[in-house]
Amino acid sequence: MSQDSTTVPEAARKLSGRRRREIVAVLLFSGGPIFESSIPLSVFGIDRQDAGVPRYRLLVCAGEEAPLRTTGGLELTAPYGLEALARAGTVVVPAWRSITSPPPQEALQGLRRAHEEGARIVGLCTGAFVLAAAGLLDGRPATTHWMYAPTLAKRYPSVHVDPRELFVDDGDVLTSAGTAAGIDLCLHIVRTDHGAEAAGALARRLVVPPRRTGGQERYLDRSLPEEIGSDPLAEVVAWALEHLHEQFDVETLAARAYMSRRTFDRRFRSLTGSAPLQWLITQRVLQAQRLLETSDYSVDEVAGRCGFRSPVALRGHFRRQLGSSPAAYRAAYRARRPQGGERPERPDRLDRHDRPAGPEGAGPEGAASLAALRRAAAVQHGAPHPAPVAESSPPEQEAYAGRFVEHGGRAVSRSTVPGQRDRPVG
Helix, strand or coil: CCCCCCCCCHHHHCCCCCCEEEEEEEEECCCCCHHHHHHHHHHHHCCCHHHCCCCCEEEEEECCCCCEECHHHCEECCCECHHHHHHEEEEEECCCCCCCCCCCHHHHHHHHHHHHCCCEEEECCCHHHHHHHCCCCCCCEECCCCCCHHHHHHHCCCCEECCCCCEEECCCEEEECCHHHHHHHHHHHHHHHHCHHHHHHHHHHHCCCCCCCCCCHHHCCCCCCHHHCCCCHHHHHHHHHHCCCCCCCHHHHHHHCCCCHHHHHHHHHHHHCCCHHHHHHHHHHHHHHHHHHHCCCCHHHHHHHCCCCCHHHHHHHHHHHHCCCHHHHHHHHHHHCCCCCCCCCCHHHCCCCCCCCCHHHCCHHHHCHHHHHHHCCCCCCCCCCCCCCCCCCCHHHHHHCCCEEEECCEEEECCCCCCCCCCEEC
């Protein structure tokens, strides 16, 4: 039986004498995707001391009996077995082959033992499912790929799943979103162990940003979670997605589901991994993205067609999620992806509050437009479809959707989980 990490005395989690901080064990399973599996091998397994990156010692461990077959039919032979976990100060699970199948009990026991002896446990992408199965995420905040977050939240209700984050650092247990976010988390570990200079040197070698901003909101789509299809709430969610142009709130959705607001909040979160209000806001912002990319509607018109009660509400939520104003996002998107001979939108079509300042948009909004687009990960044309959002939120609800503050040089969540203490996050 696994111990809840919130109840284990701090002294019990000190690193065991037989473990070494510089030793990183990577736990591989058959059927795992090769790209995700290779991320920690590349970060921790190559000697880059000539570039100023401190060296780790890598132990590649088989989580089950060989041969380990990966994507593409390749067969891998790991030089170590589960017994090697006993020497590691950090154990990384880079992926799990299927979110519907249980991991081997022997591997789960090895992870629990490593955690009890003070090792740092890391789950990249679907590796979070292995950590959850071991009980190491009970009562903790965690993330995974946004597509699998609803399943993780439903299967492990004691885990506080946040599908918005690129990674979550909860001290001795860390999780990340999909593929690229695994690189982000590995760089974060190097930064935590050896400082920003070492992490920056490694990032240059990997030709990746040393630290990405934002979260997964920009990648979410409007499709229903896989496991919600047969649930009574599916009809309510489908109705919401079809009526984004209308003004409605969570109370409206709860009434359509014939539930109290409190019951609806609980059921919705268990199915989607997100609070209803945040889901609505995210979906409306995603709809605004699509309209800004594909239409000539003014910002005021976009706000109305996405169910926001005012352009001010749209701007606030849009900037909070994507780090850019709607007008700057559109300008940057069109600068990067000109649409076959179509002329840029005339300045008089823009709301005066969003019009780039100065000639040719050289003001703060215009100058930052391309940077804003890069922060928004250059959303592909016609990709994510957005969904409902209640306009401006009350302060306490807004706090739940809240972002992060700098504290002691680290990003700290204001409210990753309601009622939880602040924790370092990505």
